[in-house]
Amino acid sequence: MTIQDQWFDGAILRLADPQNQRVWSIIVSLFGDLAQGPDDRISGAALTRIIQPMHVKPEAIRVALHRLRKDGWVDSARSGRSSVHHLTEFGRAQSAAVTPRIYDRDPDIPHDWHLLMSEGSGSLDDLLLTENYISIGRNAALGSGAIPPNCDDMVVFNVTARNVPSWLKSRLCPPDLIKACGSLADAVKDVPSSRPAELNLTAAQVATLRTLIVHRWRRVALRNPDLPPMFFPDDWRGQDCRASVFALLDTLPKPDLNALNAPV
Amino acid sequence: MTIQDQWFDGAILRLADPQNQRVWSIIVSLFGDLAQGPDDRISGAALTRIIQPMHVKPEAIRVALHRLRKDGWVDSARSGRSSVHHLTEFGRAQSAAVTPRIYDRDPDIPHDWHLLMSEGSGSLDDLLLTENYISIGRNAALGSGAIPPNCDDMVVFNVTARNVPSWLKSRLCPPDLIKACGSLADAVKDVPSSRPAELNLTAAQVATLRTLIVHRWRRVALRNPDLPPMFFPDDWRGQDCRASVFALLDTLPKPDLNALNAPV
Secondary structure (H helix, E strand, C coil): CCHHHHHHHHHHHHHCCCCCCCHHHHHHHHHHHHCCCCCCCEEHHHHHHHHHHHCCCHHHHHHHHHHHHHCCCEEEEEECCEEEEEECHHHHHHHHHHHHHHCCCCCCCCCCEEEEECCCCHHHHHHHHHCCCEECCCCEEEEECCCCCCCCCCEEEEEEEEECCHHHHHHHCCHHHHHHHHHHHHHHHHHHHCCCCCCCCCHHHHHHHHHHHHHHHHHHHCCCCCCCHHHCCCCCCHHHHHHHHHHHHHCCCCCCHHHHHCCC | CCHHHHHHHHHHHHHCCCCCCCHHHHHHHHHHHHCCCCCCCEEHHHHHHHHHHHCCCHHHHHHHHHHHHHCCCEEEEEECCEEEEEECHHHHHHHHHHHHHHCCCCCCCCCCEEEEECCCCHHHHHHHHHCCCEECCCCEEEEECCCCCCCCCCEEEEEEEEECCHHHHHHHCCHHHHHHHHHHHHHHHHHHHCCCCCCCCCHHHHHHHHHHHHHHHHHHHCCCCCCCHHHCCCCCCHHHHHHHHHHHHHCCCCCCHHHHHCCC
């Protein structure tokens, strides 16, 4: 086993999400990262080359693809003896909806916040589901920018935070999210620190590492509210994690789909 | 019966609070208006002269004084065959606490509002009782000026209201308060409109009318939150009522205590 292979195997272990190795979810991350375009295709063989090194059996990949087809995320076609897969229009829309948040290296923290307070919780629930609102209690939600229409039945305040108590901080950033963020930050720093000077990864190997990083970061980034620093617990390492994730991704440029799909 | 007596009797009927003619409460309003100083005394005979015209029997005045003594509001002393009454230190403190709100002709509406939100309701309940906070939901209260100490466990926002829905307006100004305010506004306009050109009221008669006005206004003023206009329902007549109350009081200058106490 070469030094490079050792490093690659070690990186896989280090980057694998200890919480979520569901294969269908990994495939979603993979397509989102490498094949989100309407004409992008990934062959079954390429998928196997990318995912199998994560200690996932080919059978598990087939089951996951079956599920993704059933749920309308992925479509597949046969091409001779092999198959090619692509995101459906629905899958691309879902993917595109979260891409800006996942790939934002330096999110703008809005300055113009407002608070909506409802009498019951019904009308607020709708907003929390469909808009980018942050619940801060049974009947209150924080948002930024323009106030949505249909808020006539809510109290609307423009707000500036003066104090954020620990109970709200840990509601916004619960301990498991703090831990997931911290351990990912550590992982994406460890992996490049042991990287051999000479490294010639295949396109599939680059895709494997990228997928692992993006998959795990996605689960942190999408739960990380874009709030001013005072809303976060002291042990929140969101900035550190984000910077280290993108520093590592930058050393692993997205491989070309043709290179990925080319028979080995 | 003279025209003046007719007008005086009519004014009493018009100014009497349809909701609250509890005698002890009338006596509290009377002392607050006319005898709030530490050396101020009102004789039993003067009290009777002021209150009896409100269709209150002397026996009811005695019972009310007994209750006020028992509750520590009023103290009494005998002076020969008659008695004199005064507010206790406690009574004066209670009276002084609400005097600024009752007698404010043109309350400053604060511009610097903040919202406190608690996790449970306990800590907020304390503030709502002891400070000038306005509840706007189970776990939220509006206040102005400096943020009190001991708010570490609360979310604190500086706020500017953008929308106040009708459910909050009618919580802040419930229908019975709107009605009480409107009917008082009508009464204090009606009474001077029928006032005879020649009017020579006794000190006691002036005190009777002042007491009725202050007593009824007190119950509106102390429930009227000092919030910006957008928080009030359209049919709220607080400004109109306040202006008319003070216009009428200005025509009935506070009588001198010596004049009130002088045997007739």
